[in-house]
Amino acid sequence: PTGRMKIILRGLIALLLIVLEWTCPGLPSPPRPICDLRVLNHFIQEARDAEVAMKSCRDGCGLTELVSVPQTTVNFDDWERKNATEQAQEVQTGLWLLHQALGLLQASMTDVDLNNHIDNSIRNLLSINAVLRSLNIQEYTPPTSAVGLEGTWKVSSVAEVLQVHVNFLRGKVRLLLVGAEACQQDVS
Ligand SMILES: *[C@@H]1O[C@H](CO)[C@@H](O)[C@H](O)[C@H]1NC(C)=O
Numbered sequence: 001p002t003g004r005m006k007i008i009l010r011g012l013i014a015l016l017l018i019v020l021e022w023t024c025p026g027l028p029s030p031p032r033p034i035c036d037l038r039v040l041n042h043f044i045q046e047a048r049d050a051e052v053a054m055k056s057c058r059d060g061c062g063l064t065e066l067v068s069v070p071q072t073t074v075n076f077d078d079w080e081r082k083n084a085t086e087q088a089q090e091v092q093t094g095l096w097l098l099h100q101a102l103g104l105l106q107a108s109m110t111d112v113d114l115n116n117h118i119d120n121s122i123r124n125l126l127s128i129n130a131v132l133r134s135l136n137i138q139e140y141t142p143p144t145s146a147v148g149l150e151g152t153w154k155v156s157s158v159a160e161v162l163q164v165h166v167n168f169l170r171g172k173v174r175l176l177l178v179g180a181e182a183c184q185q186d187v188s
Pocket residue numbers: 083085086
């Protein structure tokens with residue numbers, strides 16, 4: 001049953017991205033908000049799969065430099081105190097950092113299986129950005145220098161990058177989607 005669910009979700013996500021492409025720039029009607037959390041859950045599952053693949057990687061899966069990644073711990077009081085713009089920017093900054101980090105892994109890994117997982121994770125990050133656009137969350141690109149970017153830290157192994165990836169999606173990304181205004185209206 002979980003295998004079938006995975007195939008159904010893949011179809012759903014592919015379809016959804018086609019719809020997003022169509023409705024993207026120039027057309028008057030905004031894309032339908034994507035509020036179904038199963039979409040994010042699917043990306044989280046695939047991020048976990050990458051973490052698992054890392055565990056069986058023996059060769060060509062080391063890092064030679066430190067990589068900047070976002071903080072994943074969530075302090076609910078701090079989060080609640082932030083306005084929607086700040087929350088969105090924090091998540092987008094984290095997604096951007098993860099995109100950079102995974103790009104770096106992609107360039108340095110020689111393990112084919114792990115590389116496929118990483119390619120997939122990078123595609124999923126782009127899909128998450130499309131989901132955010134569908135929720136009318138304004139696109140935000142942080143300043144190009146990650147140096148001194150608030151809420152970042154450095155890790156030294158591929159396993160840590162992949163763990164941060166999972167935790168960031170499960171934490172702040174999920175909170176942003178759950179609280180998105182576009183989805184509150186949808187529920188009522
Ligand atoms: C959100 O908070 C930031 C920083 O405190 C402030 O500059 C901005 O105007 C606020 N935005 C809204 C929509 O309230």
